[in-house]
Amino acid sequence: MSVTVAVSGAAAEAVARHVPQLVADGVAGRITTLDATLWGPAAEDEASKRLGWTEAVAVSTPLVDDILALREALRAKGVTHIVLGGMGGSSLAPEVITNTYGVALTVLDSTDPEQVRTALEDRLTETAVVISSKSGSTVETDSQKRVYEQAFRAAGIDPTERIVVVTDPGSPLDVAARADGYRVFNADPTVGGRYSALTAFGLVPSGLAGVDIAQLLDEAQAVSLELALDTPENPGLVLGAAIAGTSPLKDKLGIVPDGTHIVGFGDWVEQLIAESTGKEGTGILPVVLDVDSYEVTAGLPDVQIVRLVANERETREVREGEIEVSGTLGGQLLVWEYATVVAGRLLGINPFDQPDVESAKIATRGLLDARPEPAPALFVADGIEVRTSGGLELADESLEGAVDALLAALPADGYVSVQAYLDRIAHPGLAGIRDALARRSGRPVTFGWGPRFLHSTGQFHKGGPAVGVFLQIVGASTEDLEIPERPFTFGQLIQAQAAGDASVLAAHGRPVLTLTLPEVADGVATLRDRIG
Missing domain, CATH: 3.40.50.10490 (Glucose-6-phosphate isomerase like protein; domain 1)
Structure with missing residues (x-):
């Protein structure tokens, strides 16, 4: 097989509980034959126009x-x-x-x-x-x-x-x-x-x-027949049941590259799963991790670890409670797409729409049209401007105190989302604060570069479970860049995207801490020192 999925613990129990019914219902074959009724009447219209990916190899x-x-x-x-x-x-x-x-x-x-x-x-x-x-x-x-x-x-x-x-x-x-x-x-x-x-x-x-x-495409083709068959070994059915069928639901999915030859797969899976499942107050939040990340060994009851491993490790015993996936890149792309729509069926949601993505775009357009002055900072600490929204209240005027207040707003089953509206090529080290915040909070932490995460996990933030708290890190560029024949610049656009998303999160009752860095390089160094 070009893709292998191995399960243990709660994931194995979920597979044993759900896969026989998925097979009996003919789910794999019905996905492959473009059956739009699999996700209920409310999803049928959208699903009828969004199943072409099952034929992508032939079409492409x-x-x-x-x-x-x-x-x-x-x-x-x-x-x-x-x-x-x-x-x-x-x-x-x-x-x-x-x-x-x-x-x-x-x-x-x-x-x-x-x-x-x-x-x-x-x-x-x-x-x-x-x-x-x-x-x-x-x-x-x-x-x-x-x-x-x-x-x-x-x-x-x-x-x-x-x-x-x-x-x-x-x-x-x-x-x-x-x-x-x-x-x-x-x-x-x-x-x-x-x-x-x-x-x-x-x-x-x-x-x-x-x-x-x-x-x-050949790699994807090699797994296509297996994905179309309603058998207990179908990797799409097994993986979909493992990630969405645990009871109670482990709704944070820690994705750990551990020997795989595939580079950066977690970032792609993050969008696929978060945007497909994060709606109607439910969903699965992917958390991209390393092998030594806090969440991997913390034993958090709502975190399901999935390791991406090398093919030669297929016969090794799976770590207790984990999922292991191995295989070719083309094969895994298709398997995870099948698994995601299977997860949507188990969760009872439409895996093809993204009803909350447009809200941030509308807010951005409104800010670009009106071009209001930024709200004044609550205070400035170490050269960094501090603002809050979504009901977040601060007890003292320090960066440490502001971050502590955000983490104090975390529900017991919550997560922290760090959103950096900065040059990700110039400041890759900023992502290191993710691990520090995970250890400090004892909860899963995601890290996304803005505005690209708006097209990825942004749907989950508004439509998924209301248990997230949000740390925005925004640059105030001193060297802007014009956009030809547009009344706004790149700097104004990214500022509006950050402010627009913060306003939508606040409207959904999500606590937001916004840190603006007038001097980006100095501000990044300060944050890494104070948080990381």
Whole structure:
């Protein structure tokens, strides 16, 4: 088998309890034959338009030759550097694919002006850019396209020779790009963004960067038949039952790479599961961990650990209470998609919609239109501005006191979400505060870079269980970057995204602590010293 799932403890009990019924109900076969009734009447309309990912290998295979031909044509023109402008599923899957294959790809999934500027200044004359947006109206990717068009023209390069568009047929981006003469790859419109890893969204940037995308599809094809069969060994049924069928539900899923050859898989799984299941007050929150993270050995009753292991460890006894998954990248992409929709059936929710994602976008647009002055800080400590919302009250005016107050608001079954609206390439060490906060709080902690997490875990934060507390870390850029033909800058956009999300979280009664860093480098160092 190309993918193996081993279970023990509560996960094994869940598999024993649920898989026989899933098999009896013909769930695997019905997913594969596009049966939209599996998730109940309320989900049927959406599901009827979102099951195309089960046929992704067959639909995507004809794209391979076109992608490889374009890669050779670009290389013949001296293009050796591929940039991807995309968000959510449009960027997370290509990042995992290229990292796993050891192929260079610059992923620009940010509106931070420093991160955008750094990408623009990197080998522009040798660069081609993939602009990837399912809806064709994503503000981040539209802004990235505009700034690259301007940069190419300033360098005497025709943008239509260097920008490749991936979008759904008939989207605003599809119509405009074709009219302007850009090369366009259309993706299957019956596949939602977070299920699109094996469609044009995953394949075009990865293939142009140098990945053997035919092999990736072959890996997925190798597990397709097994996933379609209603048997107790079906890895999609087993994994779905293990992650969503425990009783009581272990609704935090700690994802631990432990010997796997796949690089960064947890970030892709995080979006897939959080956005698919986090709604109607329920859901599963993925927590991306390392082997030595606090949550792995803390024995928290609501945390289910899943280890991604190497194939040669298949026969080793699974650690008590854990899940172990091994296999190829293409195989695992498809298995986890099946497992996620199986989890949706067990949880009683629609795994294809994202009803709370749009709220943050609407709040952002309102702030960009009105451009209000930021609310005054409650106080400034160590050069960092401190603000609160969502009912969070502070007892003293210090960074330590502010963080203590946020952690004190944690329910017994809660989690902490750290959201850093900063240049993730320049400040990777900031993620180290995740471990420190987990040890300090004794609870699971997620870490997301803004605004990309808004297209990932953002749905869970508003639609999932109301047990999260939120730490926003926001930069105040002194060197902004204009967005051509837009009335706002990149700096104003990322500030509005942070403020908009905070307002929506507060409206849902979620406590939010916002720390603004007027001097980003100094502020990051201070936070690592005070928290980490």
